[in-house]
Amino acid sequence: MTELAIIGDFFSAFEFIFESRESRAGTVQVGGLEEFGQLTLTHLALSFVSLAVAVAIAVPIGIYLGHIGRFQFLAVSISNVGRAVPVLALIAFFIAFVGIGFANVALVLVLLAIPPILTNAYVGTSQVDPDTVDSARGMGFSERQVLTRIELPIALPTIFGGIRTSAVNVVATATIAPYANVETLGIPIINFNVYGGTGQLAAAIVVALITLACDAGLGGVQRVVTPKGLKLAANPGGAAKRRLFGLIPRRSVQPS
Amino acid sequence: MSAKIPLAQVPEGFFTERDPDDLDCVAQGGFCPSWILENFDRYVDPFFQHVYLTGVSLAIGFVIAFALGLLAHRKRWLTGPLTAVTSILFTIPSIALFLLLLPLTGRGNTTAIIALVAYTQLIIFRNVANGLRQVPSDIVDASEGMGLTPMQTLLRVEVPMALPEILAGLRIAASTTVGLATLAFFAGAGGLGAEIESQINFKSNVVVAGGLAVALAAALDLAVLGLQRALMPWRRAVAA
Amino acid sequence: MSSDAASLELRELVKRYPGTDEPAVDKLSLEVPAGEVCVLVGPSGCGKTTAMRMVNRMIEITDGDILLDGSSVTDRSPAELRREIGYVIQQIGLFPHRTIGDNIATVPRLLGWDKQRVSDRVDELLELIGLDAEMRERYPAQLSGGQRQRVGVARALAGDPPLMLMDEPFGAIDPINRERLQNEFLRLQAELRKTIVFVTHDIDEAIKMGDKIAVLRKGGKLAQFASPAELLMYPADPFVEDFVGADRALKRLALQRVRDIDLWKGVLCHKGESTAKVRARLADADLEFPLLVDDEGRPLGWLSDRGLAGERVMEDLRSRAEPTVEMDDILRDALSDLLANQTMYGPVLDDQGRVQGILSLRAIAGALNIRPEDVPDSAELAAEASSSP
Ligand SMILES: Nc1ncnc2c1ncn2[C@@H]1O[C@H](COP(=O)(O)OP(=O)(O)OP(=O)(O)O)[C@@H](O)[C@H]1O
Ligand SMILES: [Mg+2]
Numbered sequence: 001m002t003e004l005a006i007i008g009d010f011f012s013a014f015e016f017i018f019e020s021r022e023s024r025a026g027t028v029q030v031g032g033l034e035e036f037g038q039l040t041l042t043h044l045a046l047s048f049v050s051l052a053v054a055v056a057i058a059v060p061i062g063i064y065l066g067h068i069g070r071f072q073f074l075a076v077s078i079s080n081v082g083r084a085v086p087v088l089a090l091i092a093f094f095i096a097f098v099g100i101g102f103a104n105v106a107l108v109l110v111l112l113a114i115p116p117i118l119t120n121a122y123v124g125t126s127q128v129d130p131d132t133v134d135s136a137r138g139m140g141f142s143e144r145q146v147l148t149r150i151e152l153p154i155a156l157p158t159i160f161g162g163i164r165t166s167a168v169n170v171v172a173t174a175t176i177a178p179y180a181n182v183e184t185l186g187i188p189i190i191n192f193n194v195y196g197g198t199g200q201l202a203a204a205i206v207v208a209l210i211t212l213a214c215d216a217g218l219g220g221v222q223r224v225v226t227p228k229g230l231k232l233a234a235n236p237g238g239a240a241k242r243r244l245f246g247l248i249p250r251r252s253v254q255p256s
Numbered sequence: 257m258s259a260k261i262p263l264a265q266v267p268e269g270f271f272t273e274r275d276p277d278d279l280d281c282v283a284q285g286g287f288c289p290s291w292i293l294e295n296f297d298r299y300v301d302p303f304f305q306h307v308y309l310t311g312v313s314l315a316i317g318f319v320i321a322f323a324l325g326l327l328a329h330r331k332r333w334l335t336g337p338l339t340a341v342t343s344i345l346f347t348i349p350s351i352a353l354f355l356l357l358l359p360l361t362g363r364g365n366t367t368a369i370i371a372l373v374a375y376t377q378l379i380i381f382r383n384v385a386n387g388l389r390q391v392p393s394d395i396v397d398a399s400e401g402m403g404l405t406p407m408q409t410l411l412r413v414e415v416p417m418a419l420p421e422i423l424a425g426l427r428i429a430a431s432t433t434v435g436l437a438t439l440a441f442f443a444g445a446g447g448l449g450a451e452i453e454s455q456i457n458f459k460s461n462v463v464v465a466g467g468l469a470v471a472l473a474a475a476l477d478l479a480v481l482g483l484q485r486a487l488m489p490w491r492r493a494v495a496a
Numbered sequence: 497m498s499s500d501a502a503s504l505e506l507r508e509l510v511k512r513y514p515g516t517d518e519p520a521v522d523k524l525s526l527e528v529p530a531g532e533v534c535v536l537v538g539p540s541g542c543g544k545t546t547a548m549r550m551v552n553r554m555i556e557i558t559d560g561d562i563l564l565d566g567s568s569v570t571d572r573s574p575a576e577l578r579r580e581i582g583y584v585i586q587q588i589g590l591f592p593h594r595t596i597g598d599n600i601a602t603v604p605r606l607l608g609w610d611k612q613r614v615s616d617r618v619d620e621l622l623e624l625i626g627l628d629a630e631m632r633e634r635y636p637a638q639l640s641g642g643q644r645q646r647v648g649v650a651r652a653l654a655g656d657p658p659l660m661l662m663d664e665p666f667g668a669i670d671p672i673n674r675e676r677l678q679n680e681f682l683r684l685q686a687e688l689r690k691t692i693v694f695v696t697h698d699i700d701e702a703i704k705m706g707d708k709i710a711v712l713r714k715g716g717k718l719a720q721f722a723s724p725a726e727l728l729m730y731p732a733d734p735f736v737e738d739f740v741g742a743d744r745a746l747k748r749l750a751l752q753r754v755r756d757i758d759l760w761k762g763v764l765c766h767k768g769e770s771t772a773k774v775r776a777r778l779a780d781a782d783l784e785f786p787l788l789v790d791d792e793g794r795p796l797g798w799l800s801d802r803g804l805a806g807e808r809v810m811e812d813l814r815s816r817a818e819p820t821v822e823m824d825d826i827l828r829d830a831l832s833d834l835l836a837n838q839t840m841y842g843p844v845l846d847d848q849g850r851v852q853g854i855l856s857l858r859a860i861a862g863a864l865n866i867r868p869e870d871v872p873d874s875a876e877l878a879a880e881a882s883s884s885p
Contacts, residue, residue: 083473084477085466088438092465129592136591204356211347255375
């Protein structure tokens with residue numbers, strides 16, 4: 001295959017996003033901005049709902065466990081277990097045993113998103129220097145105040161790191177939601193017979209761009225919520241010295 | 257397939273496909289132990305294809321990432337760019353990457369392995385680089401002071417001391433790769449994912465294929481743990 | 497600055513950690529009058545930290561009681577109690593995500609002070625601990641270890657607490673800076689007069705900082721509770737004697753000043769004075785060498801035999817009057833000066849540089865027999881130190 005042909009593939013994939021055309025069988029019109037807009041909207045809605053629920057569940061639990069410093073094994077190994085279960089198997093299991101539709105897929109994505117957030121919330125909270133916590137208590141902070149004024153601000157960057165990891169996972173995994181009848185950007189990928197290779201490629205490009213944007217956006221949030229004093233502590237050279245590739249803050253690892 | 261056997265002659269606990277209950281079970285896409293027993297052999301090839309994809313990707317991925325880690329250890333300024341590039345690769349969803357590679361490398365194992373290798377890079381590279389960096393500088397100093405060349409110091413002191421971190425990275429990479437390989441059928445490389453997808457409503461199928469994938473991940477995890485113990489008898493294994 | 501202080505009393509205090517047989521603190525009774533520094537000292541693991549942390553209820557009391565100004569600490573809610581007790585630990589525990597100003601303002605804000613008052617208080621404390629006002633906006637990561645420790649002390653003082661608890665506050669600081677911080681602390685304490693419980697495992701630090709020292713032995717038992725001088729002169733038992741160290745006589749020198757001991761009267765003479773009179777004075781002096789002084793009474797040097805040979809005193813010196821010591825010099829330093837100059841005698845000068853007497857090695861030796869009640873305690877020394885320029 002020549003370079004030209006490859007470029008041609010990608011070019012027509014881009015075209016596919018913006019202009020509809022006949023399906024492979026020639027029976028319906030597929031692609032185009034309207035369809036992709038709709039698919040993207042569903043994709044993002046599904047991802048957002050799942051992530052929000054996961055955050056609402058995992059952050060309080062993780063912070064609480066980190067605060068009392070118990071159940072470390074559980075909080076940390078939950079993400080190891082999470083990694084060992086393939087997402088496709090998880091979704092298939094839900095389709096076969098629980099059911100299909102938006103709510104069920106969202107439930108799967110919530111389960112998928114919880115471990116990294118929980119673990120990061122736990123680690124972020126429990127790794128706050130015990131002497132800092134001790135002196136806060138010693139000065140008369142209530143347990144609540146220790147949590148909200150000391151542990152939470154210091155743990156925030158780590159917590160957002162977990163949310164970021166999960167967000168990328170959820171957006172990526174939402175691609176296989178059409179198996180459960182939820183029409184996300186996975187539709188052109190999974191229905192090869194209708195959309196063809198060009199449609200597949202087009203959807204892949206959109207999914208990749210959305211994930212990268214999500215990652216970069218949450219990376220920005222992560223940087224914003226990092227207290228200045230902590231940045232200085234991590235990089236004693238001073239705030240002015242900004243490395244070129246410091247643009248990508250450290251995060252927990254989990255590809256999707 | 258077989259001649260009709262009266263039910264009474266069948267040993268207890270053994271159901272044939274002609275058992276009416278059982279037929280019903282399969283028709284309803286249920287969880288049918290007898291169907292699983294009869295059809296288990298159809299999972300053997302996909303399973304070994306899965307093992308092949310995972311194993312080859314991990315091996316190639318480890319060699320490349322380890323080399324990059326050593327390189328970044330020597331030339332510190334490379335750490336940033338390498339981390340950035342591997343991070344971006346890492347963020348792209350695997351399904352998208354499989355499909356993005358199709359125009360370049362076509363359907364098949366090559367495409368699947370290229371993508372899977374890409375995903376091992378960040379984890380292993382970062383652990384290698386971190387592990388080497390965390391070796392106390394006075395130990396390196398002492399080693400060179402005793403007359404070891406930089407290469408000898410690297411191989412006899414730094415790498416062994418970084419081993420826990422390196423193997424922890426390999427452990428994470430292993431279970432991750434098993435999971436990602438279930439999506440390799442999008443690149444036309446089969447594996448257990450293809451089996452799951454082919455009958456995604458059939459409980460028996462989902463349980464067996466999914467179960468095999470989880471079991472493979474667990475087995476690999478234990479294998480790396482065993483490697484860790486074997487290579488470092490002097491310390492307890494470090495959890496990933 | 498207000499300087500109210502509370503009295504503290506530990507009564508038969510016991511701490512038994514769950515799952516341990518031996519108590520960590522065992523029937524410990526101490527009384528600390530308001531405004532005094534009580535040092536808890538003892539070997540590692542003897543229960544100093546445990547005893548101290550029961551005072552602000554960071555550790556729950558197993559048995560016995562702690563009275564703050566006569567009322568039990570167990571009657572108060574822990575958070576409320578702690579806001580009235582300054583707390584400094586070895587690791588300092590500054591909040592890394594807050595500026596120095598915010599760190600210092602912690603307790604005043606918890607106490608609900610208004611903004612202006614908090615801000616003024618922060619400025620006041622920064623000045624008190626000798627940090628520039630611009631440090632206010634810095635973060636802990638941008639400070640040196642010594643500066644951080646000062647901020648830790650300022651933060652503990654911010655709510656003007658009547659009682660301060662300090663657990664090895666200078667333990668992580670290098671020796672030179674530690675000495676500086678100790679002196680600074682004594683200067684501050686002379687001014688503030690807080691009641692302070694100070695934990696250390698360094699007996700020298702205990703002697704330097706404490707009005708009273710409680711020596712604990714393993715298991716949190718009180719071995720001796722006494723003033724530094726008493727502890728050095730009359731250790732209660734072999735454990736304390738051993739803990740105080742074989743050089744305890746020398747350590748006592750650190751507690752006394754030149755003015756506190758009986759100085760020798762030297763024979764002073766002026767140039768051109770009658771040698772006969774000088775000889776007559778020499779007959780009943782402690783020292784057989786006359787010291788030549790100028791018209792102001794300032795020392796010129798030790799007169800040689802030839803200087804006394806004629807009718808009138810001539811300026812002929814056997815040696816210069818080195819070293820000279822001052823009335824306020826610490827005895828240990830004065831002794832060190834004498835030894836460094838390889839001499840047995842040194843003129844003692846007052847503020848104007850006039851000779852007030854002679855310090856000799858024998859006089860120092862005599863001073864070590866001094867009765868403990870006559871030895872000033874470190875707070876008095878500190879007060880004097882802060883009043884002298
Ligand atoms: N939370 C705890 N649970 C059980 N035992 C404890 C606990 N904290 C301290 N101990 C034990 O109580 C004893 C006294 O400890 P403490 O911390 O008070 O010693 P310390 O005198 O401050 O020692 P150091 O000089 O080393 O700081 C020690 O034997 C210690 O092991
Ligand atoms: Mg202690």
